[in-house]
Amino acid sequence: MLAWFKKSRRLWIVLLPYLLWIGVLFVIPHIKLFGLSFIDYRSGDITLKNYAKFFQSSLYRSVFLRTAMYSIITTMLTLAIAFPTAFIITKILGAKMKALLLLSIVLPYWISELIRTFAWMVLLRETGVISYLLQAVGITTHNIEFLYRNSTIVVGLVYTSMLFMIIPIMNSLDSLDDSLIEASYDLGGNFWSTMREVIIPHSAPGIMVGSIMVFMLNLGNYVTVTLLGGKNSLWFTENIYNQFIVRFNQNQGAAFGVILLTFSVLVVWITLKITKQDMSGAM
Amino acid sequence: MPREIDVSVVNLTKQFGSLTAVNNVSFDVPKGSFFSILGPSASGKTTVLRMIAGFEAPSSGDIFIGGKRMNDVPANKRPCNLVFQRLALFPMMNVIDNVTFGLRRRGGISKSDMVKMAQDVLDRVDLKGLNQRKISQLSGGQQQRVALARSLVLDPTVLLLDEPLSALDLKLRQDMKLELKRLQARMGTTFMYITHDQTIALAMSDTIAVINFGKLEQVASPDELYRRPATHFVASFVGENNQWNNGRVVKLVDDNTCQVDFGGLLSVARAGEKLAVGDNIDLFIRPEMILLQPGRKDSGIVGKIKEINFDGAHSLVVVDLVDSKVPLTINVKLQHTEQTPEVAVNDIVTLSWGQAAANAFHHVAPIADKKEA
Numbered sequence: 001m002l003a004w005f006k007k008s009r010r011l012w013i014v015l016l017p018y019l020l021w022i023g024v025l026f027v028i029p030h031i032k033l034f035g036l037s038f039i040d041y042r043s044g045d046i047t048l049k050n051y052a053k054f055f056q057s058s059l060y061r062s063v064f065l066r067t068a069m070y071s072i073i074t075t076m077l078t079l080a081i082a083f084p085t086a087f088i089i090t091k092i093l094g095a096k097m098k099a100l101l102l103l104s105i106v107l108p109y110w111i112s113e114l115i116r117t118f119a120w121m122v123l124l125r126e127t128g129v130i131s132y133l134l135q136a137v138g139i140t141t142h143n144i145e146f147l148y149r150n151s152t153i154v155v156g157l158v159y160t161s162m163l164f165m166i167i168p169i170m171n172s173l174d175s176l177d178d179s180l181i182e183a184s185y186d187l188g189g190n191f192w193s194t195m196r197e198v199i200i201p202h203s204a205p206g207i208m209v210g211s212i213m214v215f216m217l218n219l220g221n222y223v224t225v226t227l228l229g230g231k232n233s234l235w236f237t238e239n240i241y242n243q244f245i246v247r248f249n250q251n252q253g254a255a256f257g258v259i260l261l262t263f264s265v266l267v268v269w270i271t272l273k274i275t276k277q278d279m280s281g282a283m
Numbered sequence: 284m285p286r287e288i289d290v291s292v293v294n295l296t297k298q299f300g301s302l303t304a305v306n307n308v309s310f311d312v313p314k315g316s317f318f319s320i321l322g323p324s325a326s327g328k329t330t331v332l333r334m335i336a337g338f339e340a341p342s343s344g345d346i347f348i349g350g351k352r353m354n355d356v357p358a359n360k361r362p363c364n365l366v367f368q369r370l371a372l373f374p375m376m377n378v379i380d381n382v383t384f385g386l387r388r389r390g391g392i393s394k395s396d397m398v399k400m401a402q403d404v405l406d407r408v409d410l411k412g413l414n415q416r417k418i419s420q421l422s423g424g425q426q427q428r429v430a431l432a433r434s435l436v437l438d439p440t441v442l443l444l445d446e447p448l449s450a451l452d453l454k455l456r457q458d459m460k461l462e463l464k465r466l467q468a469r470m471g472t473t474f475m476y477i478t479h480d481q482t483i484a485l486a487m488s489d490t491i492a493v494i495n496f497g498k499l500e501q502v503a504s505p506d507e508l509y510r511r512p513a514t515h516f517v518a519s520f521v522g523e524n525n526q527w528n529n530g531r532v533v534k535l536v537d538d539n540t541c542q543v544d545f546g547g548l549l550s551v552a553r554a555g556e557k558l559a560v561g562d563n564i565d566l567f568i569r570p571e572m573i574l575l576q577p578g579r580k581d582s583g584i585v586g587k588i589k590e591i592n593f594d595g596a597h598s599l600v601v602v603d604l605v606d607s608k609v610p611l612t613i614n615v616k617l618q619h620t621e622q623t624p625e626v627a628v629n630d631i632v633t634l635s636w637g638q639a640a641a642n643a644f645h646h647v648a649p650i651a652d653k654k655e656a
Contacts, residue, residue, distance in 0.1 A: 182338055183371035185359045188388035201375040
């Protein structure tokens with residue numbers, strides 16, 4: 001079976017769909033984007049103007065910084081919720097409850113992100129369910145707008161990317177032999193030392209994969225952020241969208257895209273360095 | 284003067300739902316001894332060990348270690364350490380970090396002292412120069428040693444071992460078996476060893492507790508267990524045996540000796556429990572305690588050789604007993620002495636054995652159809 005695939009020509013044929021996919025949808029567009037970002041929008045000359053504009057404008061810079069900060073905060077928050085959840089699902093619950101809980105985590109992802117976000121809007125808007133309930137209980141006497149706040153964006157992002165954190169952490173915890181936890185206790189360890197020395201080091205690859213994925217998803221999110229944050233969301237993807245769609249300035253948009261990509265690659269690389277992981281280990 | 288007791292288990296019972304995994308078990312483990320719990324798989328022996336270690340709470344009964352009641356002491360505060368079946372070494376740490384893990388949990392010991400203590404124990408288990416190795420870079424035998432060192436460095440009152448040798452291949456297991464016994468003698472630490480492998484238990488232990496279906500069958504020295512099994516189960520489980528079912532007691536010679544009848548064949552037997560004339564019994568005859576002589580003799584039981592399984596020191600002769608009214612066969616260990624006759628298939632031979640070779644117990648229906656507990 002493996003020998004059959006090892007014949008090089010067969011291997012290439014089997015890999016062809018993947019190579020087409022990565023080539024047509026990833027490599028070529030990014031080369032194109034990269035090229036576009038160095039071209040002047042009006043004259044067509046080669047220029048660094050598009051990048052200069054980003055660094056000169058305090059608006060773009062602060063929107064970018066804000067996007068980066070919120071992406072990191074949201075990733076950490078997602079991790080803080082996902083890790084205990086994944087731990088309980090894999091290590092504490094019986095098979096039946098495990099399947100049920102896992103299903104309940106996956107189920108929302110059968111619905112499109114757009115619809116899920118609309119559901120949040122139904123709950124959170126001024127005339128929405130939560131506002132109504134608060135009035136019904138008597139906590140407040142008037143409508144409260146929960147949408148278009150920073151915290152709403154955070155909640156939406158945590159919710160929408162939770163699965164991508166939980167699954168890789170569950171995978172890594174699954175491979176942790178329960179007797180290692182018992183051995184730690186047997187040798188005098190307690191909850192925290194066992195977490196710190198045994199459980200977290202073992203699941204570090206899963207934590208890294210989850211964090212990288214969630215961070216990338218947050219950074220590049222558009223739908224959730226714009227719908228829940230509204231005009232004031234000030235998310236960097238919105239700037240890219242505006243350049244491409246509203247102002248028809250592909251070159252400026254491309255430069256923003258390259259900046260965003262460079263930044264996310266940088267963050268991932270630094271994180272891997274700090275945690276002494278490597279990409280192959282994490283993936 | 285009675286010996287000091289390190290571990291004492293009193294009327295220990297563990298229920299898992301409707302299943303009684305451990306049923307009213309009591310025993311004492313003398314200080315400095317090598318104590319084994321021997322039983323078939325799912326007999327409850329691991330549950331006993333896990334209760335002593337603190338990973339399972341007893342449904343009733345008490346556990347004492349070093350004279351102190353342990354029932355309410357959590358696992359990480361008990362003066363005992365467990366060597367796990369699959370060792371459970373920490374793969375994310377190197378050898379020295381594994382061994383100092385417990386010391387680091389204690390606190391108040393300087394780093395250099397920890398390394399010194401760990402090094403000392405690693406020397407004792409003959410593992411030198413591998414401190415910086417990852418666990419995955421060690422052989423099975425080296426991993427065993429790390430696991431032992433990791434527990435022994437904490438100087439536990441009792442070291443609990445959950446069949447850690449079962450993962451090794453046969454040759455290495457034989458070596459480690461002897462080494463473990465020597466290590467225990469050298470360190471003087473009380474060892475409690477759990478196993479389903481009677482050869483390991485018999486070779487290493489000072490005392491063996493045999494357990495079956497959660498019940499304690501017998502606690503005795505290996506020699507006693509082999510010579511004088513106390514129950515039907517121990518007789519069938521420990522050592523090799525020919526088991527004949529449904530015989531009858533015909534005569535009581537004295538308190539310990541009786542004569543039993545199998546289809547007209549009479550045999551002397553040790554009464555393993557209180558028997559009366561007419562009782563329905565099963566007889567266990569040790570193949571290595573049977574004398575085999577060629578031809579038909581005046582006394583003894585006559586048979587015809589059915590097959591010979593030659594295997595050097597472990598050669599077995601299967602003999603059909605021709606004078607019996609019920610079909611009976613018996614395995615005889617072939618002794619290789621000057622007097623041992625040359626035998627061939629279909630030869631007529633005479634077998635004889637003494638009271639010590641045959642143990643009689645009240646008949647017990649085979650448990651083949653009984654669900655494994």
